Amino acid sequence: MALKAVALDVTNTAGTLSGKITDKNISELRVTGTMNATDFFFITDNLHQLTSIDLSGVTVLDCQISGMRYFMSEFAADELPPVALGGMKLTSVVLPQDLKSIGKGALAGCDRLTSIALPASLEQIGDYAFAGCAALSQVVLPASVTAVGTGAFMRCSALESLTVAAGSKLAQVGDMALMDCPALRTLELGTSLQSMGERVLAGSGLREIDLTRNSNLKSIGDWAMVLTQVEQAAMPAGLTSLGVGAFLYDSQLTAIDLGNKLTNISDYLFAGTGLTGELMLPPVKGIGDYAFYNVTSLSAVTLPASLTWLGDSAMAGMTAMTALTSRAVEVPDLGQNVWAGVDQPSVLLSVPISSYRSYKDADQWREFMIKNAGVLGDVNADGEVNLADINALIDIILTGRGSEDTMARADVNADGEINVADINFLINLIMKGDGAASLRSSRKAKRHG
Numbered sequence: 001m002a003l004k005a006v007a008l009d010v011t012n013t014a015g016t017l018s019g020k021i022t023d024k025n026i027s028e029l030r031v032t033g034t035m036n037a038t039d040f041f042f043i044t045d046n047l048h049q050l051t052s053i054d055l056s057g058v059t060v061l062d063c064q065i066s067g068m069r070y071f072m073s074e075f076a077a078d079e080l081p082p083v084a085l086g087g088m089k090l091t092s093v094v095l096p097q098d099l100k101s102i103g104k105g106a107l108a109g110c111d112r113l114t115s116i117a118l119p120a121s122l123e124q125i126g127d128y129a130f131a132g133c134a135a136l137s138q139v140v141l142p143a144s145v146t147a148v149g150t151g152a153f154m155r156c157s158a159l160e161s162l163t164v165a166a167g168s169k170l171a172q173v174g175d176m177a178l179m180d181c182p183a184l185r186t187l188e189l190g191t192s193l194q195s196m197g198e199r200v201l202a203g204s205g206l207r208e209i210d211l212t213r214n215s216n217l218k219s220i221g222d223w224a225m226v227l228t229q230v231e232q233a234a235m236p237a238g239l240t241s242l243g244v245g246a247f248l249y250d251s252q253l254t255a256i257d258l259g260n261k262l263t264n265i266s267d268y269l270f271a272g273t274g275l276t277g278e279l280m281l282p283p284v285k286g287i288g289d290y291a292f293y294n295v296t297s298l299s300a301v302t303l304p305a306s307l308t309w310l311g312d313s314a315m316a317g318m319t320a321m322t323a324l325t326s327r328a329v330e331v332p333d334l335g336q337n338v339w340a341g342v343d344q345p346s347v348l349l350s351v352p353i354s355s356y357r358s359y360k361d362a363d364q365w366r367e368f369m370i371k372n373a374g375v376l377g378d379v380n381a382d383g384e385v386n387l388a389d390i391n392a393l394i395d396i397i398l399t400g401r402g403s404e405d406t407m408a409r410a411d412v413n414a415d416g417e418i419n420v421a422d423i424n425f426l427i428n429l430i431m432k433g434d435g436a437a438s439l440r441s442s443r444k445a446k447r448h449g
Contacts, residue, residue, distance in 0.1 A: 014061045018042040025049045032057035037075035038065060040084035051112070052092040053085070060096055070104075080106040082126070095119050102129045104149070111135060118142050125152050127174070134158060137183075143167040150174040150197065153181065161186040168192055175221065178204055195219040198243065202226045209233040212257075220246060222266075235259045242266060244288070247273055254297075258282050265291045267311065278302070278323075287314045289335065296320055302327065305403065309333040316340035324368065325350040329408050331362045344368045352408040377429040379409050385430060393423055 007028035010020050017031070017039035024046045031039075035058050043050065062077040070082045080095065082103035091112045095102075101124040107113065111134040120142045127149035130136060134157045141148070143165040152174065153159060159181045164170055168190030175197035178184060182205040189196075193214045198221035201209075209230050211217055217236045222243035225233070228250050234257040235242065245268035247253055253273040260282045267288035278300040281287075289311035292298070300323040301315070307328045312335035315321070321342055326332070329352050349368035351359045356372050359365045377385040380392040396402050396410045397418055410418045413425040 012039065012058075015039065015063065018046075021047070028052040030054040030057075034059050034061050036061045036063035037069070037081040037084070038063060040081050041069060044083070044085060044088065047088075049089070051089050053090060054092075054094040055096045056094045058096045059098060076101070078121075079103050082106060083108065085110065095122075097121065100124065102126050104128060105131065108132055118145070120144060123147075125149055127151055128154070131155055137161070139163075140165060141168065141170060143169060145170055147172045148174055148177050151176040151179065153177055154179040156181050158183050160184060163188040164190040171195070171216075173197060173200055175199060176202070181205065189214060191215055193217050195221075196224060197221045199223045199226065201228060204228050206230050207252075211236050211239075219243075222246070223248065225250060231255075233257070235262075237261065242269065244268055245271070249273070264288060267291060268293070270295055281307075285309070287311060289313060290316070293317055299323065301325070303332070305329065307332045309335075310338050311335040313337050313340055315342065318342050321347050323348050323350070326359070327352065329355050331355065331358045331365060334362075334364050338364055339367070354408040354411055377412055377426050379406075379412070379426070381406075381409065385426075387430075390423060390426055390430075393418075393426060397423075 006026055008026045009030045012020060012031050012033040012035055014034040014036040015038050026047060027049050029050055060078055062075060064074050075081050078099055079101040080099060080103050083105045084103060085107050086105050087109040089112055090110050091114060093113060093116060097119050098121050099119050100121055104126040105128045108128050108131040111132060113133050114135045114137060118141065121144060122142050123144055123146055125145060125148045128151040131151050131154045136156050137158050138161045141164045146169050154176050160183050169192050170190050171192055171194045173189065173196045176199045178201050179199050180203040184204045184206055187206060191213060194216050200221060202223055206228055207230060212234045214236050215238060217239055219241040220243055222245060224243055224246040226245055226248045229252050230250055231252045232255045233253060237259045238261050239259045240261050240263055242262060244266045247270050248268050249272040251272060251274050254276045256275065262282050262284050264284050265287040267290060269291045271290050271293040273295055274297055275295050276297040279298055280302040281304050283304045283306040285306055285308050287310045290313050292315045293313055294317035296319050298318060299320050302325040305327040309332050316337055316339060319341060324347055344367035347368050349370045351370060353372045353376060359370055375385060377389055379389040393410055402410065410422060412422040
Protein backbone atom coordinates (compact mmCIF):
# COMPACT_ATOMS: atom_id res chain seq x y z
CA MET A 1 0.00 0.00 0.00
CA ALA A 2 1.44 3.36 -1.00
CA LEU A 3 2.14 5.83 1.80
CA LYS A 4 0.00 8.94 1.78
CA ALA A 5 1.98 12.08 0.85
CA VAL A 6 2.11 14.65 3.68
CA ALA A 7 4.86 16.99 2.42
CA LEU A 8 5.36 18.57 -0.97
CA ASP A 9 7.92 20.82 -2.68
CA VAL A 10 6.66 22.80 -5.67
CA THR A 11 8.41 25.06 -8.13
CA ASN A 12 5.66 27.36 -9.33
CA THR A 13 4.83 29.91 -11.98
CA ALA A 14 2.32 32.49 -10.77
CA GLY A 15 -1.28 31.36 -11.27
CA THR A 16 -0.57 27.64 -11.85
CA LEU A 17 -0.38 26.15 -8.34
CA SER A 18 -3.78 24.47 -8.55
CA GLY A 19 -2.51 22.30 -11.41
CA LYS A 20 0.56 21.15 -9.50
CA ILE A 21 -1.04 19.85 -6.31
CA THR A 22 -3.21 16.78 -6.65
CA ASP A 23 -3.22 15.65 -3.03
CA LYS A 24 -5.22 18.19 -1.08
CA ASN A 25 -4.51 16.45 2.23
CA ILE A 26 -0.87 17.49 2.43
CA SER A 27 0.24 18.93 5.76
CA GLU A 28 3.52 20.58 4.67
CA LEU A 29 4.16 22.70 1.60
CA ARG A 30 7.26 24.45 0.30
CA VAL A 31 6.90 26.67 -2.75
CA THR A 32 9.62 28.36 -4.82
CA GLY A 33 9.32 30.53 -7.90
CA THR A 34 6.44 32.98 -8.31
CA MET A 35 2.91 33.16 -6.90
CA ASN A 36 -0.03 35.49 -7.15
CA ALA A 37 -3.38 35.91 -5.39
CA THR A 38 -5.04 33.03 -7.27
CA ASP A 39 -2.42 30.62 -5.89
CA PHE A 40 -3.04 31.77 -2.33
CA PHE A 41 -6.81 31.49 -2.74
CA PHE A 42 -6.33 27.93 -4.00
CA ILE A 43 -4.41 27.11 -0.81
CA THR A 44 -7.03 28.67 1.45
CA ASP A 45 -9.96 27.02 -0.33
CA ASN A 46 -8.49 23.54 -0.70
CA LEU A 47 -5.54 22.64 1.55
CA HIS A 48 -7.42 22.35 4.83
CA GLN A 49 -4.90 19.95 6.44
CA LEU A 50 -1.93 22.23 5.87
CA THR A 51 0.04 22.98 9.06
CA SER A 52 3.35 24.24 7.64
CA ILE A 53 4.12 26.45 4.67
CA ASP A 54 7.51 27.76 3.53
CA LEU A 55 7.36 30.65 1.05
CA SER A 56 10.90 31.95 1.58
CA GLY A 57 11.79 31.26 -2.03
CA VAL A 58 8.66 32.91 -3.50
CA THR A 59 8.21 36.23 -5.26
CA VAL A 60 4.62 37.48 -5.15
CA LEU A 61 3.41 39.01 -8.43
CA ASP A 62 0.45 41.28 -9.02
CA CYS A 63 -2.66 39.95 -10.70
CA GLN A 64 -6.20 40.77 -11.71
CA ILE A 65 -9.02 38.26 -11.33
CA SER A 66 -12.43 38.05 -12.91
CA GLY A 67 -15.20 38.89 -10.48
CA MET A 68 -14.46 39.91 -6.91
CA ARG A 69 -12.69 38.29 -3.98
CA TYR A 70 -12.97 40.03 -0.61
CA PHE A 71 -14.39 43.01 -2.53
CA MET A 72 -11.24 43.19 -4.65
CA SER A 73 -10.29 42.25 -8.18
CA GLU A 74 -6.73 43.61 -8.31
CA PHE A 75 -3.91 42.41 -6.06
CA ALA A 76 -0.52 44.03 -5.63
CA ALA A 77 2.94 42.56 -6.07
CA ASP A 78 5.13 41.89 -3.03
CA GLU A 79 2.08 41.64 -0.79
CA LEU A 80 0.64 38.67 1.03
CA PRO A 81 -2.91 39.03 -0.34
CA PRO A 82 -5.85 39.88 1.93
CA VAL A 83 -7.09 36.82 3.86
CA ALA A 84 -4.48 34.80 1.93
CA LEU A 85 -3.96 32.22 4.68
CA GLY A 86 -6.64 33.34 7.12
CA GLY A 87 -8.27 30.79 9.40
CA MET A 88 -5.96 27.91 8.50
CA LYS A 89 -4.47 25.31 10.87
CA LEU A 90 -0.96 26.57 10.28
CA THR A 91 1.59 26.20 13.08
CA SER A 92 4.57 27.31 10.98
CA VAL A 93 4.74 30.03 8.31
CA VAL A 94 7.85 31.30 6.53
CA LEU A 95 7.09 34.41 4.49
CA PRO A 96 8.67 35.50 1.20
CA GLN A 97 12.01 37.21 1.78
CA ASP A 98 11.15 40.21 -0.42
CA LEU A 99 7.65 40.77 0.96
CA LYS A 100 6.76 44.45 1.52
CA SER A 101 3.21 44.22 2.81
CA ILE A 102 0.95 41.81 4.69
CA GLY A 103 -2.60 42.33 3.47
CA LYS A 104 -5.80 42.77 5.41
CA GLY A 105 -6.57 39.68 7.49
CA ALA A 106 -3.87 37.70 5.68
CA LEU A 107 -3.17 35.46 8.68
CA ALA A 108 -6.20 36.31 10.81
CA GLY A 109 -7.64 33.46 12.80
CA CYS A 110 -4.58 31.21 12.48
CA ASP A 111 -5.02 30.22 16.10
CA ARG A 112 -2.31 27.53 16.10
CA LEU A 113 0.48 29.80 14.87
CA THR A 114 2.98 30.17 17.73
CA SER A 115 5.63 32.37 16.09
CA ILE A 116 6.30 34.36 12.95
CA ALA A 117 9.56 35.69 11.50
CA LEU A 118 8.82 38.85 9.55
CA PRO A 119 11.15 39.56 6.59
CA ALA A 120 13.55 42.50 6.74
CA SER A 121 11.93 43.99 3.64
CA LEU A 122 8.49 44.38 5.25
CA GLU A 123 7.03 47.92 5.30
CA GLN A 124 3.31 47.56 6.09
CA ILE A 125 1.24 45.27 8.29
CA GLY A 126 -2.37 45.53 7.16
CA ASP A 127 -5.61 45.77 9.08
CA TYR A 128 -6.39 42.65 11.17
CA ALA A 129 -3.39 40.88 9.62
CA PHE A 130 -2.80 38.69 12.70
CA ALA A 131 -6.09 39.22 14.52
CA GLY A 132 -7.15 36.20 16.55
CA CYS A 133 -3.78 34.43 16.32
CA ALA A 134 -4.40 33.08 19.82
CA ALA A 135 -1.15 31.08 20.15
CA LEU A 136 1.24 33.79 18.92
CA SER A 137 3.49 34.73 21.84
CA GLN A 138 6.20 37.08 20.55
CA VAL A 139 6.55 39.46 17.61
CA VAL A 140 9.57 41.49 16.53
CA LEU A 141 8.85 44.10 13.87
CA PRO A 142 11.74 44.62 11.46
CA ALA A 143 13.20 48.11 11.25
CA SER A 144 11.64 48.63 7.81
CA VAL A 145 8.02 48.54 9.07
CA THR A 146 6.48 52.03 9.04
CA ALA A 147 2.83 51.28 9.86
CA VAL A 148 0.79 48.70 11.77
CA GLY A 149 -2.86 48.66 10.71
CA THR A 150 -6.17 48.64 12.54
CA GLY A 151 -6.62 45.58 14.74
CA ALA A 152 -3.41 44.04 13.39
CA PHE A 153 -2.74 41.98 16.54
CA MET A 154 -6.07 42.30 18.35
CA ARG A 155 -7.24 39.29 20.38
CA CYS A 156 -3.83 37.64 20.24
CA SER A 157 -4.51 36.26 23.69
CA ALA A 158 -1.08 34.65 24.22
CA LEU A 159 0.95 37.60 22.92
CA GLU A 160 3.47 38.54 25.62
CA SER A 161 5.88 40.79 23.75
CA LEU A 162 5.85 43.14 20.78
CA THR A 163 9.09 44.97 20.06
CA VAL A 164 10.87 46.64 17.16
CA ALA A 165 14.32 46.03 15.72
CA ALA A 166 17.08 48.60 16.12
CA GLY A 167 16.70 51.60 13.83
CA SER A 168 12.94 51.14 13.59
CA LYS A 169 11.00 53.41 11.20
CA LEU A 170 7.63 52.59 12.77
CA ALA A 171 5.57 55.81 12.71
CA GLN A 172 1.94 54.72 13.13
CA VAL A 173 0.15 52.07 15.16
CA GLY A 174 -3.52 51.89 14.17
CA ASP A 175 -6.78 51.67 16.08
CA MET A 176 -7.22 48.53 18.22
CA ALA A 177 -3.85 47.20 17.03
CA LEU A 178 -3.18 45.47 20.38
CA MET A 179 -6.66 45.44 21.87
CA ASP A 180 -7.62 42.47 24.05
CA CYS A 181 -4.11 41.06 24.41
CA PRO A 182 -4.31 40.13 28.12
CA ALA A 183 -0.88 38.44 28.26
CA LEU A 184 1.00 41.46 26.90
CA ARG A 185 3.78 42.54 29.26
CA THR A 186 6.50 44.00 27.01
CA LEU A 187 5.97 46.79 24.49
CA GLU A 188 8.73 48.67 22.68
CA LEU A 189 7.74 50.73 19.64
CA GLY A 190 10.86 52.78 18.85
CA THR A 191 11.74 56.46 18.66
CA SER A 192 10.16 57.09 15.24
CA LEU A 193 6.62 56.51 16.52
CA GLN A 194 4.34 59.51 15.88
CA SER A 195 0.81 58.32 16.63
CA MET A 196 -1.15 55.54 18.31
CA GLY A 197 -4.81 55.00 17.42
CA GLU A 198 -8.05 54.61 19.32
CA ARG A 199 -8.37 51.65 21.73
CA VAL A 200 -4.86 50.66 20.69
CA LEU A 201 -4.11 48.90 24.00
CA ALA A 202 -7.62 48.56 25.42
CA GLY A 203 -7.92 45.48 27.59
CA SER A 204 -4.22 44.66 27.33
CA GLY A 205 -2.22 43.06 30.13
CA LEU A 206 0.45 45.75 30.43
CA ARG A 207 1.38 46.60 34.02
CA GLU A 208 3.54 49.57 33.10
CA ILE A 209 3.48 51.90 30.11
CA ASP A 210 6.67 53.90 29.59
CA LEU A 211 6.60 55.93 26.39
CA THR A 212 9.21 58.49 27.42
CA ARG A 213 11.67 57.15 24.86
CA ASN A 214 9.14 57.66 22.07
CA SER A 215 10.27 61.25 21.67
CA ASN A 216 8.38 61.84 18.39
CA LEU A 217 5.03 60.56 19.69
CA LYS A 218 2.51 63.43 19.51
CA SER A 219 -0.91 61.77 19.58
CA ILE A 220 -2.62 58.88 21.38
CA GLY A 221 -6.24 58.12 20.44
CA ASP A 222 -9.50 57.91 22.38
CA TRP A 223 -9.97 55.04 24.86
CA ALA A 224 -6.39 53.98 24.10
CA MET A 225 -5.72 52.13 27.36
CA VAL A 226 -9.22 51.68 28.77
CA LEU A 227 -9.69 48.73 31.13
CA THR A 228 -6.04 47.73 31.36
CA GLN A 229 -4.13 46.55 34.46
CA VAL A 230 -1.53 49.30 34.11
CA GLU A 231 -0.18 50.57 37.44
CA GLN A 232 2.19 53.30 36.27
CA ALA A 233 2.32 55.29 33.06
CA ALA A 234 4.72 57.86 31.64
CA MET A 235 4.00 59.85 28.51
CA PRO A 236 6.67 61.40 26.26
CA ALA A 237 7.59 65.01 26.98
CA GLY A 238 6.29 66.18 23.59
CA LEU A 239 2.86 64.48 23.63
CA THR A 240 0.22 67.07 22.64
CA SER A 241 -2.96 64.97 22.47
CA LEU A 242 -4.12 62.20 24.82
CA GLY A 243 -7.56 61.03 23.74
CA VAL A 244 -10.93 60.86 25.45
CA GLY A 245 -11.04 58.24 28.21
CA ALA A 246 -7.53 57.02 27.44
CA PHE A 247 -7.15 55.57 30.97
CA LEU A 248 -10.84 55.14 31.79
CA TYR A 249 -11.49 52.62 34.59
CA ASP A 250 -7.83 51.65 34.93
CA SER A 251 -8.36 51.04 38.62
CA GLN A 252 -4.76 49.90 39.23
CA LEU A 253 -3.25 53.12 37.86
CA THR A 254 -1.67 54.98 40.79
CA ALA A 255 0.89 57.26 39.10
CA ILE A 256 1.07 59.17 35.81
CA ASP A 257 3.61 61.46 34.13
CA LEU A 258 1.88 63.50 31.42
CA GLY A 259 4.88 65.33 29.97
CA ASN A 260 4.59 69.09 29.49
CA LYS A 261 3.01 69.68 26.08
CA LEU A 262 -0.59 68.49 26.48
CA THR A 263 -3.10 71.13 25.41
CA ASN A 264 -6.06 69.71 27.36
CA ILE A 265 -7.01 67.00 29.83
CA SER A 266 -9.60 65.13 27.76
CA ASP A 267 -13.10 64.08 28.81
CA TYR A 268 -13.13 60.95 31.05
CA LEU A 269 -9.34 60.73 30.82
CA PHE A 270 -8.75 59.40 34.35
CA ALA A 271 -12.31 58.59 35.47
CA GLY A 272 -12.37 55.61 37.81
CA THR A 273 -8.58 55.28 38.05
CA GLY A 274 -6.62 54.62 41.23
CA LEU A 275 -4.43 57.74 41.07
CA THR A 276 -3.12 58.56 44.51
CA GLY A 277 -1.05 61.18 46.32
CA GLU A 278 -0.47 64.53 44.63
CA LEU A 279 -0.76 65.44 40.94
CA MET A 280 0.69 68.52 39.28
CA LEU A 281 -0.89 69.06 35.88
CA PRO A 282 1.10 70.29 32.86
CA PRO A 283 0.25 73.71 31.35
CA VAL A 284 -3.10 72.68 29.83
CA LYS A 285 -5.86 75.08 28.88
CA GLY A 286 -8.79 72.92 29.91
CA ILE A 287 -9.93 69.91 31.91
CA GLY A 288 -12.73 67.98 30.20
CA ASP A 289 -16.05 66.61 31.42
CA TYR A 290 -15.68 63.84 34.05
CA ALA A 291 -11.89 63.89 33.56
CA PHE A 292 -11.19 62.90 37.20
CA TYR A 293 -14.62 61.51 38.03
CA ASN A 294 -14.56 59.18 41.03
CA VAL A 295 -10.78 59.29 41.42
CA THR A 296 -11.19 58.54 45.10
CA SER A 297 -7.55 58.28 46.24
CA LEU A 298 -6.01 61.48 44.87
CA SER A 299 -5.41 63.89 47.76
CA ALA A 300 -3.96 67.00 46.12
CA VAL A 301 -4.04 68.57 42.66
CA THR A 302 -2.19 71.61 41.30
CA LEU A 303 -3.90 73.41 38.43
CA PRO A 304 -1.59 75.27 36.03
CA ALA A 305 -1.51 79.02 35.41
CA SER A 306 -2.63 78.35 31.82
CA LEU A 307 -5.97 76.78 32.83
CA THR A 308 -9.08 78.58 31.55
CA TRP A 309 -11.91 76.05 32.09
CA LEU A 310 -13.05 72.88 33.84
CA GLY A 311 -15.88 70.80 32.38
CA ASP A 312 -18.98 69.23 33.88
CA SER A 313 -18.23 67.02 36.90
CA ALA A 314 -14.53 67.26 36.04
CA MET A 315 -13.48 66.46 39.62
CA ALA A 316 -16.73 65.08 41.01
CA GLY A 317 -16.39 62.24 43.49
CA MET A 318 -12.77 63.02 44.46
CA THR A 319 -13.56 62.22 48.08
CA ALA A 320 -9.92 62.01 49.26
CA MET A 321 -9.07 65.54 48.14
CA THR A 322 -7.67 67.70 50.93
CA ALA A 323 -5.79 70.36 48.94
CA LEU A 324 -6.28 72.12 45.64
CA THR A 325 -3.90 74.73 44.21
CA SER A 326 -4.85 76.99 41.33
CA ARG A 327 -2.06 79.01 39.77
CA ALA A 328 -4.42 80.67 37.30
CA VAL A 329 -4.57 84.42 37.93
CA GLU A 330 -7.89 84.67 36.12
CA VAL A 331 -10.51 82.40 37.65
CA PRO A 332 -11.14 79.48 35.24
CA ASP A 333 -14.66 79.03 33.89
CA LEU A 334 -16.59 76.06 35.25
CA GLY A 335 -19.12 73.58 33.95
CA GLN A 336 -21.83 72.10 36.13
CA ASN A 337 -21.17 70.19 39.36
CA VAL A 338 -17.40 70.32 38.94
CA TRP A 339 -16.77 69.13 42.52
CA ALA A 340 -19.98 67.25 43.24
CA GLY A 341 -19.52 64.91 46.19
CA VAL A 342 -16.35 66.68 47.37
CA ASP A 343 -16.42 68.16 50.90
CA GLN A 344 -15.26 71.54 49.60
CA PRO A 345 -15.32 73.47 52.93
CA SER A 346 -12.67 71.07 54.26
CA VAL A 347 -10.45 71.35 51.17
CA LEU A 348 -7.77 74.06 51.26
CA LEU A 349 -7.72 76.02 47.99
CA SER A 350 -4.54 78.03 47.41
CA VAL A 351 -4.78 80.82 44.82
CA PRO A 352 -2.55 83.67 43.57
CA ILE A 353 -2.40 86.65 45.91
CA SER A 354 -3.85 89.04 43.35
CA SER A 355 -6.80 86.74 42.63
CA TYR A 356 -7.93 85.98 46.16
CA ARG A 357 -11.05 88.13 46.01
CA SER A 358 -12.00 86.88 42.52
CA TYR A 359 -11.99 83.24 43.69
CA LYS A 360 -13.90 84.16 46.84
CA ASP A 361 -16.63 85.69 44.69
CA ALA A 362 -16.82 82.92 42.06
CA ASP A 363 -19.54 80.25 41.98
CA GLN A 364 -18.37 76.78 43.06
CA TRP A 365 -14.88 78.10 43.86
CA ARG A 366 -16.17 80.02 46.88
CA GLU A 367 -17.20 76.75 48.54
CA PHE A 368 -13.56 75.88 49.27
CA MET A 369 -11.48 77.04 52.22
CA ILE A 370 -9.51 79.64 50.27
CA LYS A 371 -6.12 81.15 51.09
CA ASN A 372 -3.53 83.13 49.18
CA ALA A 373 -0.85 80.90 47.67
CA GLY A 374 1.91 83.04 49.11
CA VAL A 375 2.82 85.80 51.55
CA LEU A 376 2.18 89.42 50.68
CA GLY A 377 5.45 90.93 49.52
CA ASP A 378 7.25 87.58 49.06
CA VAL A 379 8.16 88.35 45.44
CA ASN A 380 10.82 85.64 45.12
CA ALA A 381 8.64 83.03 46.90
CA ASP A 382 11.34 82.01 49.37
CA GLY A 383 9.04 82.27 52.39
CA GLU A 384 10.59 85.51 53.66
CA VAL A 385 9.79 89.19 53.04
CA ASN A 386 13.05 91.17 52.98
CA LEU A 387 15.58 93.04 50.87
CA ALA A 388 15.90 90.10 48.46
CA ASP A 389 12.28 90.67 47.43
CA ILE A 390 13.04 94.32 46.60
CA ASN A 391 15.92 93.18 44.37
CA ALA A 392 13.68 90.57 42.71
CA LEU A 393 10.99 93.21 42.13
CA ILE A 394 13.49 95.62 40.56
CA ASP A 395 14.68 92.84 38.20
CA ILE A 396 11.10 92.16 37.14
CA ILE A 397 10.41 95.86 36.50
CA LEU A 398 13.61 96.21 34.43
CA THR A 399 13.18 93.01 32.38
CA GLY A 400 9.39 92.69 32.28
CA ARG A 401 9.84 88.93 32.52
CA GLY A 402 8.32 86.35 34.86
CA SER A 403 5.70 83.63 35.14
CA GLU A 404 2.08 84.57 35.75
CA ASP A 405 2.47 83.64 39.41
CA THR A 406 5.68 85.65 39.73
CA MET A 407 4.08 88.67 38.08
CA ALA A 408 1.12 88.35 40.45
CA ARG A 409 3.46 88.38 43.45
CA ALA A 410 5.32 91.37 42.00
CA ASP A 411 2.12 93.41 41.89
CA VAL A 412 2.44 93.93 45.63
CA ASN A 413 -0.14 96.71 45.87
CA ALA A 414 -2.60 94.82 43.62
CA ASP A 415 -3.29 97.78 41.34
CA GLY A 416 -2.82 95.79 38.14
CA GLU A 417 0.57 97.35 37.33
CA ILE A 418 4.16 96.54 38.29
CA ASN A 419 6.17 99.70 38.84
CA VAL A 420 7.92 101.92 41.40
CA ALA A 421 4.70 102.09 43.44
CA ASP A 422 5.12 98.40 44.21
CA ILE A 423 8.68 99.02 45.43
CA ASN A 424 7.46 101.74 47.78
CA PHE A 425 4.62 99.51 49.00
CA LEU A 426 7.06 96.66 49.61
CA ILE A 427 9.49 98.91 51.52
CA ASN A 428 6.63 100.00 53.76
CA LEU A 429 5.67 96.34 54.36
CA ILE A 430 9.21 95.50 55.41
CA MET A 431 9.53 98.61 57.59
CA LYS A 432 6.23 97.88 59.33
CA GLY A 433 6.84 94.14 59.51
CA ASP A 434 3.46 93.43 57.87
CA GLY A 435 5.01 90.87 55.54
CA ALA A 436 6.58 89.02 58.43
CA ALA A 437 3.29 89.17 60.29
CA SER A 438 1.52 87.68 57.29
CA LEU A 439 4.17 84.98 57.14
CA ARG A 440 3.76 84.16 60.84
CA SER A 441 -0.02 84.08 60.46
CA SER A 442 0.28 81.75 57.48
CA ARG A 443 2.57 79.38 59.38
CA LYS A 444 0.34 79.48 62.44
CA ALA A 445 -2.67 78.63 60.28
CA LYS A 446 -0.82 75.63 58.87
CA ARG A 447 0.10 74.38 62.37
CA HIS A 448 -3.47 74.63 63.58
CA GLY A 449 -5.09 73.21 60.45
